[in-house]
Amino acid sequence: PPNLVLILADDLGKYDLSLYGPAPVQTPHIDSIARRGVRFPEAYVTSPICSPSRAALLTGRYQQRFGHEHQPHERYPRNRLEYLAFQYFFDTEEWIVADDKREYPRPADIRRQGLPPSEITLAEWLRKFGYRTGIFGKWHLGYHAPSLPLQMGFDHHYGFYEAYSLYADPDDPRIVNQRHDDFSDPYIWGKGRTGGAAIRVNDSIVDEAGYLTYRIAEEACRFIQDHEHEPFFLYVPFSAPHTPFQAPRELVDRFGQVADPNKQTYYAMIAALDEAVGSIVGQLRKSGLDDNTLLVFLSDNGGATYTKATSNAPLKGGKFTFFEGGINVPMAWQWPDRLPPGGNYNQPVSALDLFPTFCAAAGIPLPPGREIDGIDLLPFLEGRRSGPPHEALYWRSGYLQAIRSGPWKMIVDS
Known part of the structure; x- marks a missing residue:
């Protein structure tokens, strides 16, 4: 069976990387995934905010089916x-x-918030059929048992539980810090790496000195090395480029021509993310696994316009909105053994589709007795099926609802 790798960016605007053409940041490693496989101009997530989007991603089900429509919070x-x-x-x-x-x-x-144990995650289902499973990065699907990674199907975990954590020690002279003038900023920086923002290895807090984006990739590469001879599912939910804005000074200096220091730091975080993705892709190649690995890269939602570092232009809106800037995200796949290089799949697809597609790639059935909202995309990508995979895509968050069908989209404020 193939290895399965799912790499997730956090709050990455579709046009802030060079996957779709000229952009503020050149991202050659992310772009290479599409060159070796297929690019998706019409890829959607089910929510314009982190946690509900991830809940649907890992279950293949609209998050409303299990009460995860809204963001879990540590306080109210x-x-x-x-x-x-x-x-x-x-x-x-x-x-x-x-x-x-x-x-x-x-x-x-508050502790009961999170992905309910009644849900079957992609990791849990793949492990049932012999896959080794690892998560490296941001969880954000519950801060307490029974909604933690090791209880939701993962054999190994490195990262943090909450919505954000510091990328590095703010006092490190090699790091550039960029603060923001919004009410959440003091909380993010004041919390540091305590509680759910602490860096953990299998639920044990560790003192992490390295730049977090790089460290996530290093641990993911180690997982690949440790499981070269058995099928694995590797889930790498990076926290970049979500706030807090911190980046290595040497990368920030690359964007010296950019007048706004806030954007300099944001762009440097994306550049670091691209390097980290490149190290994972490179490790697959070194281990001789890249041809037999289905690798997917996407973002959990659109860029966070409130940081004033991105506008998502030419798309309207951004994170928290059902406009295209909030839910139309960058996505690229590669699987050299099955998918021809340089593809461009123009039909609307959803992050929901990854669960059934990964199961089909692994040759295993879908979980019985539950509705899976995603569609196996392999027949469409390989030319065995034509037409749009979805008749319609749906969104809801409180009093806001949206639907897309064909070229039409409607947003309703009830």
Whole structure:
């Protein structure tokens, strides 16, 4: 059976990398995936925000089927001022104002947030059929048992549980830090690498000194080396280029012609991400596994325009929105043994499709007794089926809903 590799970027705008043409950052390693395989101009995720998107990605099911429509949080607004700030930032009416302390979610309630154990993840299902499974990077599908990586099908975990963690020590002179003027910024930097932002190896906190994007790739490469002689599923959810903005100074210096230091750091984070992807692709080649490996690269949602480092142009909107800038994401695949190089698949596809496609590639059935919303894309990519894989794609987040069918898309504010 083939090896299966899923690489996920975090808040990466579709046109901030050179996969689709001229861009602020040249990303030769990510681009090489498409050159050796296929590029998807119409790739969608099921949510414009991190956690719900990842929940659908790993289950092949719309996240609404199991109560994961919204982002899990470590804390909730405790007064009117916090509520208004959160409401403005997240654009949602799902927040509850805790005027009475009895309404404030108890720690036990917050701990129950996450991917429910009743769901079957891609890792869990592949492991059942003999695959070794590893995750390296950002989890963000629950901060407590039973919704942690080792309980959701992964044999090995390196990374952190929450939405973000520091990439490096802010006092390291080799690192450039860029702060942002929004209410979440002090929380991100103040939290540092504590609690769910701590770097862990199999649930044990470790003191990590290296730049996190590089370290994630190094640990992923080690996993490949350790399992060269058995089929594996490697899931690499990088945290880049999500805030906090931190990048190696030598990479920031490459963008000295860019006047805005905020954009310099953002672009440098994407350049580091590209290098990290290149090291994983290179390790597959060194291990003699690249021809028999289906590798997928995509982002969990569009670029975060609130950082003022990206606009997602020419797409409208960005993270948190159902406009194209929020849900139309970069995606490329390679599988030299099966997919011809240099392909361009122009039909709308979804991150939901990865679960059934990976199962088909591995030659295993889909989990019985549950609705899988994704479609196996291999017959379409190999020319055995024609037409669009999906009659329609759907989105919902609170009072906002959207649908795309053919060339038409409708967004509704109810």
